[in-house]
Amino acid sequence: MAQKVTIKEVAEIAGVAQSTVSRYLNNGYISAEKQARVRAAIEKTGFRSNFFAKRLKTKDSKLIGIVLPRIDSVTVGKLLAGVSRILEPNGYQGLLLISHLDSQKELNNIRNLLQQGVDGIIVDSVAISSEHIKLSKAANIPILFTGQKDEAVPCVKIDDYKAGRMMGAYLRMQGHKKAVFAGVTTSDIAVGVDRRQGFIDAFTENRAATVDFVETGFDFFSAYNLAPQILEKKASVIVGATDNISLGILRYLHERRIKVPDTVSVAGFGGYDVGSVVYPSLTTIAFDYELMGMKTANYLLDLLKGKEITENLNMPLYFVARESVKKLN
Amino acid sequence: MAQKVTIKEVAEIAGVAQSTVSRYLNNGYISAEKQARVRAAIEKTGFRSNFFAKRLKTKDSKLIGIVLPRIDSVTVGKLLAGVSRILEPNGYQGLLLISHLDSQKELNNIRNLLQQGVDGIIVDSVAISSEHIKLSKAANIPILFTGQKDEAVPCVKIDDYKAGRMMGAYLRMQGHKKAVFAGVTTSDIAVGVDRRQGFIDAFTENRAATVDFVETGFDFFSAYNLAPQILEKKASVIVGATDNISLGILRYLHERRIKVPDTVSVAGFGGYDVGSVVYPSLTTIAFDYELMGMKTANYLLDLLKGKEITENLNMPLYFVARESVKKLN
DNA sequence: CTGTTAGCGCATTCAG
DNA sequence: CTGAATGCGCTAACAG
Numbered sequence: 224m225a226q227k228v229t230i231k232e233v234a235e236i237a238g239v240a241q242s243t244v245s246r247y248l249n250n251g252y253i254s255a256e257k258q259a260r261v262r263a264a265i266e267k268t269g270f271r272s273n274f275f276a277k278r279l280k281t282k283d284s285k286l287i288g289i290v291l292p293r294i295d296s297v298t299v300g301k302l303l304a305g306v307s308r309i310l311e312p313n314g315y316q317g318l319l320l321i322s323h324l325d326s327q328k329e330l331n332n333i334r335n336l337l338q339q340g341v342d343g344i345i346v347d348s349v350a351i352s353s354e355h356i357k358l359s360k361a362a363n364i365p366i367l368f369t370g371q372k373d374e375a376v377p378c379v380k381i382d383d384y385k386a387g388r389m390m391g392a393y394l395r396m397q398g399h400k401k402a403v404f405a406g407v408t409t410s411d412i413a414v415g416v417d418r419r420q421g422f423i424d425a426f427t428e429n430r431a432a433t434v435d436f437v438e439t440g441f442d443f444f445s446a447y448n449l450a451p452q453i454l455e456k457k458a459s460v461i462v463g464a465t466d467n468i469s470l471g472i473l474r475y476l477h478e479r480r481i482k483v484p485d486t487v488s489v490a491g492f493g494g495y496d497v498g499s500v501v502y503p504s505l506t507t508i509a510f511d512y513e514l515m516g517m518k519t520a521n522y523l524l525d526l527l528k529g530k531e532i533t534e535n536l537n538m539p540l541y542f543v544a545r546e547s548v549k550k551l552n
Numbered sequence: 553m554a555q556k557v558t559i560k561e562v563a564e565i566a567g568v569a570q571s572t573v574s575r576y577l578n579n580g581y582i583s584a585e586k587q588a589r590v591r592a593a594i595e596k597t598g599f600r601s602n603f604f605a606k607r608l609k610t611k612d613s614k615l616i617g618i619v620l621p622r623i624d625s626v627t628v629g630k631l632l633a634g635v636s637r638i639l640e641p642n643g644y645q646g647l648l649l650i651s652h653l654d655s656q657k658e659l660n661n662i663r664n665l666l667q668q669g670v671d672g673i674i675v676d677s678v679a680i681s682s683e684h685i686k687l688s689k690a691a692n693i694p695i696l697f698t699g700q701k702d703e704a705v706p707c708v709k710i711d712d713y714k715a716g717r718m719m720g721a722y723l724r725m726q727g728h729k730k731a732v733f734a735g736v737t738t739s740d741i742a743v744g745v746d747r748r749q750g751f752i753d754a755f756t757e758n759r760a761a762t763v764d765f766v767e768t769g770f771d772f773f774s775a776y777n778l779a780p781q782i783l784e785k786k787a788s789v790i791v792g793a794t795d796n797i798s799l800g801i802l803r804y805l806h807e808r809r810i811k812v813p814d815t816v817s818v819a820g821f822g823g824y825d826v827g828s829v830v831y832p833s834l835t836t837i838a839f840d841y842e843l844m845g846m847k848t849a850n851y852l853l854d855l856l857k858g859k860e861i862t863e864n865l866n867m868p869l870y871f872v873a874r875e876s877v878k879k880l881n
Numbered sequence: 882c883t884g885t886t887a888g889c890g891c892a893t894t895c896a897g
Numbered sequence: 898c899t900g901a902a903t904g905c906g907c908t909a910a911c912a913g
Contacts, residue, residue, distance in 0.1 A: 558905090558906055558907085559906065559907065559908095560906075560907095570906090570907080570908095571907095571908075571909080574907065574908055574909085575908095577907095577908095578908075601906080601907075602905085602906050602907070604905090604906080604907095605905070605906035605907045605908090606906080606907060606908080607907095608905090608906080608907075608908095609906085609907055609908045609909080610907085610908070
């Protein structure tokens with residue numbers, strides 16, 4: 224019972240037909256006189272048009288579905304901030320669904336959104352499966368993916384392989400020859416495969432150098448708990464697949480009084496603000512997630528308008544050298 | 553054009569009436585035989601009921617409006633995670649609106665949500681004004697506030713005054729007599745007034761002790777930039793109104809090689825994960841924002857059901873003693 | 882148990 | 898420029 228006054232009552236009070244009120248609401252032609260009467264009636268009653276009735280007619284909902292793997296994460300927060308910064312001034316609202324890093328849930332969330340008649344969907348995906356592609360093809364609204372990439376569907380993503388390479392090349396230049404990559408599941412192609420492979424390729428290219436691997440989760444504590452295993456590898460530098468991972472490791476090292484970067488170097492990916500506060504501050508590859516959110520939203524708007532894609536989908540990468548990596552000779 | 557097949561077509565294919573299909577969808581009585589025919593027809597057509605048409609009839613939208621001051625913040629993320637953890641299994645979805653720390657926008661967001669026929673609203677408010685209260689009273693759906701408190705409307709909030717007292721009492725016990733509170737605008741009653749006053753009261757009660765005040769923003773850099781002014785006060789301990797503020801100060805001190813806690817102690821409020829990673833690790837009062845989100849959502853569900861409020865609205869406070877505070881004698 | 886009949890509140894023909 | 902009429906897709910009486 225969210226509504227009380229309808230267009231009908233407004234029409235009665237104003238002494239006009241319903242359709243006239245409707246025209247008033249939708250920029251149709253009305254004489255100045257009736258316009259005034261309708262306006263008065265609307266103000267008097269506090270009328271607000273019924274969202275659902277309106278959408279039942281007009282077909283477009285002005286709603287964008289947003290599917291997120293998790294919500295309590297800095298990166299997702301920034302992404303969302305960027306998306307909403309674009310969506311909002313364009314009159315769209317975001318309908319939020321969380322997949323809890325579960326691909327099946329992600330699929331279900333997309334299906335739900337489809338059913339609800341949203342105008343478009345943004346999926347910060349954990350993995351683009353054939354099922355995802357099928358859904359995307361079958362849908363009659365645009366579905367945009369981010370976080371992962373697949374040629375078969377529209378995507379906005381940072382170049383993880385390149386980011387990995389940047390870090391690999393830097394650590395190599397700093398004289399490191401033995402690294403351990405603390406990363407995530409390979410089912411995450413972007414972070415678990417591409418980013419890591421980029422690192423390995425640049426770090427080992429044409430020389431004797433090794434990269435060990437320890438699989439961690441995405442969160443701080445998972446990395447913290449696996450720190451002993453990571454240390455066992457006795458590398459000169461530990462590379463976390465995300466800053467969170469590196470932070471967890473840093474904490475462990477700090478507690479054990481293991482000096483960073485004197486005893487071991489640490490680096491990460493992401494460029495989280497906190498990386499600058501920790502001691503030592505964290506060397507990392509920074510991504511602009513908010514920009515990515517904005518690009519994603521703009522891309523979707525273009526798709527919605529059936530417009531030529533004007534958005535430049537290139538995502539910048541920033542190398543941030545700080546204190547946590549030592550130069551070896 | 554998100555929908556194609558309607559209940560009508562399904563009915564035709566199954567050879568039954570529309571209402572029978574509707575009943576099938578809504579747990580009405582149907583003979584096993586027709587049930588099978590309808591099911592077959594639905595599968596064949598890939599029918600999904602039209603969200604808007606359904607809501608136009610049934611009045612409840614299964615949508616909860618969520619108004620947030622900002623989205624790219626750890627605390628808000630955790631809050632949201634808690635909310636969605638409760639809402640989701642109960643079949644509700646979250647419609648997200650961001651106020652950008654602007655009270656007017658917050659009000660507008662609430663009005664929008666009201667118009668859209670959401671079933672309830674959660675507002676993580678920056679300030680509860682008389683306008684907020686008016687809206688809440690006038691609305692025919694529950695509007696729940698969090699972050700701030702006002703007797704006139706339902707709220708879920710941590711006890712900021714008590715949190716302030718906890719910190720005040722602790723620092724007093726540690727022998728500190730001169731503190732500076734680096735806080736936020738007093739228009740934020742919860743953080744800018746209550747939390748601070750609690751601290752002052754407990755810290756100065758029945759003894760000669762002083763608390764200076766420097767107003768900062770909420771973010772890391774604002775505090776960092778104001779650090780010189782804060783240091784001028786020459787207190788033995790600096791208390792940031794939030795961990796973010798304390799972190800900014802810590803960063804400044806670290807850069808100037810000012811030893812914490814030997815030269816000056818630092819403490820904060822919030823219990824952000826990163827507080828444990830910084831060096832020295834930050835003494836703080838931790839709040840469980842995710843729990844708060846869950847309690848808020850549960851409370852709202854109770855309200856929605858017209859049920860007796862079963863939710864215990866008491867929010868726990870955890871004192872976390874770490875390395876950044878020195879014991880004076 | 883099932884089909885028929887009314888609307889929900891609005892936008893949109895179609896005549897005037 | 899404006900009113901009357903129609904139906905979006907669905908649920909909920911209402912009779913049977």
